[in-house]
Amino acid sequence: MSRRRVSLRQELPLLVWLVFVWGALWQNFTPGNLLFGAVLAVLVARMFYLPPVELSGRFSILQAIPFALQFLVKVAAASFQVFYLAVARGPKVTNAVVAVPLRSHSDLMVTATGHVISLIPGSLVVEVDRSTSTLYIHALNVRNPDDVVKFRRSVREAEAGLIRIMGTEEELAALKQEVDA
Amino acid sequence: MTPDTTLDTVIDAVSAVFMVVGAAMSLGAAIGLLRFPDLMSRMHAATKPQVLGLFLLLAAVGLQLRTWWVWPVLLLAWIFQLLTVPVSAHMVGRAGYRTKHLHRELLSTDELEAVVQKAAAKDTAASDAEDDDDSA
Known part of the structure; x- marks a missing residue:
């Protein structure tokens, strides 16, 4: 596990995107469903070791x-x-x-x-x-x-x-x- | 006519235009496949007009269903199309270029050819050097 840690702030846009995909696929944007989606998103991002996407941390x-x-x-x-x-x-x-x-x-x-x-x-x-x-x-x-x-x-x-x-x-x-x- | 039915008519008209233009984009892709001379230019016709075609058809579906919850799904479908189309086009284009499935006489310039040949020359030089080492 030599993967360099990416800070949560840098990873956040990608996690938000995953939660959006989850909500859209269930066609359900209730807080409970989104929260469960967020838990899954963090789990997926932590458990699967793909090369990290390095965002610049700036988005205009x-x-x-x-x-x-x-x-x-x-x-x-x-x-x-x-x-x-x-x-x-x-x-x-x-x-x-x-x-x-x-x-x-x-x-x-x-x-x-x-x-x-x-x-x-x-x-x-x-x-x-x-x-x-x-x-x-x-x-x-x-x-x-x-x-x-x-x-x-x-x-x-x-x-x-x-x-x-x-x-x-x-x-x-x-x-x-x-x-x- | 009540304002509600007027709005309905406008939405129907807009989605009708979207659907016809979207379908025309598919037709354009088919014509391009038939008419263009080589693999690379056919790739343009086969993949690209669909980006707009699918966008218009999905927008028409969204307008007709009139429920807000389909919009995220439609947006998702389109974004995944945007993410995958360039990758498939690149993979086929790259394989096509490497296996020489293109008509060179139809290219006005090819700035990749010189680079490829230089790299190939370097490769043969390197393997020649290895051969020399073996014989020595």
């Missing part, structure tokens, strides 16, 4: 809501775009595999960025280089170097949004410096 809801709305708009727009490409371009579509170096080196941030990018239609993560935190992304309809630059910028913007929501203080400071420069 003010940044999260506009980011989520923007994400939904992007997903909707890109869904229709993929639909259009399937119908209009079909077999003649041109793609690219683009390397995008990320700022953050935390596993959680690289995973979150990969998820957000994969969920927006038209791009999927082919390979991850963890040592340099570079994502290799297959993108639909990237025809020339200009498109590549544009695409890379959009991925880095998604990462910037995530850092503003839940990055560590250091990542946030580095991002501010970059924006100011």
Whole structure:
């Protein structure tokens, strides 16, 4: 049991999520049921030794809501775009595999960025280089170097949004410096 | 018309639009599977429009059932979809790239290829060095 202890404060968002899953599955949000769910959540988190998820301990809801709305708009727009490409371009579509170096080196941030990018239609993560935190992304309809630059910028913007929501203080400071420069 | 039935009509209309657009997203996925040329671009069509399609269909279900307790379940279903879709897309895409199930002539750039070849060259160099050690 060499697992490093994660403080309760850091673990709390994950426990709250587990209790929510429990309540939603029973469709019962009475205090008794939630309390039992909380006991189970703590037991599960203590007994199963998965690698700990290291949250940064910072979460800005003010940044999260506009980011989520923007994400939904992007997903909707890109869904229709993929639909259009399937119908209009079909077999003649041109793609690219683009390397995008990320700022953050935390596993959680690289995973979150990969998820957000994969969920927006038209791009999927082919390979991850963890040592340099570079994502290799297959993108639909990237025809020339200009498109590549544009695409890379959009991925880095998604990462910037995530850092503003839940990055560590250091990542946030580095991002501010970059924006100011 | 009483205000109650007006509200009902609006909710019905909104959920009807959601259902039709959501179903159209599934149609888009099917068309993409047929029309796109290689595994990677088919992955885009097969997995992605569903994120929006499922969202719209679940929202329509929620609007029609009109009880608050279905919303947490629907939200849960959608979040699990959000968590699993990129993973499956990544696994298939990665396997497809490694087994060369993609049409290179359709790529405008491939910034991964050089990295892969460098790593492969390093691997062969390392195993060659081992062979030399064996013979010495």
